[in-house]
Amino acid sequence: MSTFSIHHITSYEYDRAVTESVNEIRIFPYQCAEQEVLQHDLIISGQPDLHIFTDYWGNRAGLFNLNASHTELVIESRLLVRAKAPAERPLNFNTGLDALEGEVPDNILLVDLGRPEKISNQAAIDEIVQQIFQPWKSVAAIVQDCCQFIYRHFTYIKGITDIETTVDEIIDHRSGVCQDFAHLMLQVLRTMQIPSRYVSGYICPNKNGLRGEGATHAWVEAWIPGFGWAGIDPTNNIWVSNTHIKLAVGRNFKDCSPVKGTFKGPAHQKMFVYVSVGYEDGHHFEEKSLVKLPDTFDQQVLLQESDLRAMQQ
Known part of the structure; x- marks a missing residue:
């Protein structure tokens, strides 16, 4: 088991005061047997009341409203988490599509996650399916x-x-990058009617130099009959192990966005994202990004869902 210290800051700066900033956040670690939360501190500008709830996908989410006039919004998460999954998870490579057909119809969630999106170039996806699909394989x-x-x-x-x-x-x-590869893999798997879901989280320091290390990351979980949800990372071509810390799951990125919301005011905004992931021996990775957001002077201004994207490398 490995313990990681994760520091994640999202900050918005406005060139003039804004009000009524209503935000929904998903930066709580996902509750599952593969990880144990030792400590989690969340600090938000103005210390607004935070309503915590569980969404449709089982994610822990928070909702807050910063009514007072402000020129900055900072959302800071400090997480100490222990990865309990083994370095290599024993998967069931014996169950085939017939077993999947026996498990999916009675589970509305699996049915939903087994339906592909409607896209223009489905023919290209079908071509990929033809190259990888073998009905006798598990x-x-x-x-x-x-x-x-x-x-x-x-x-x-x-x-x-x-x-x-x-x-x-x-x-x-x-x-x-990782978000793109996850979305592509979801479309391919769902075309084959294999239930799969998008996962957001962090990929933590290790000796293998994985892509996305030390930043927020995205991967896929597929439903394996007789086993359950199994994480797999197309960015690195590996099954998920004890280097991946999970935040949220959903049908796609929009279900897992760490921060999204609205505010009132004709302001230009800047957005910064900082993520630091530290290992037990003191070794750590960190990255800070300035995210370019579109200017707008509407009374209702959308805070872009760019947090995860900014750091998903």
């Missing part, structure tokens, strides 16, 4: 082959995509 083997295909045929490049990039555009680019 579900775990098919998922693994899908992960490996994306890793080998799509190039990891920072900055070529953004938060609004669609699966169609990812196919055209043949490149992207």
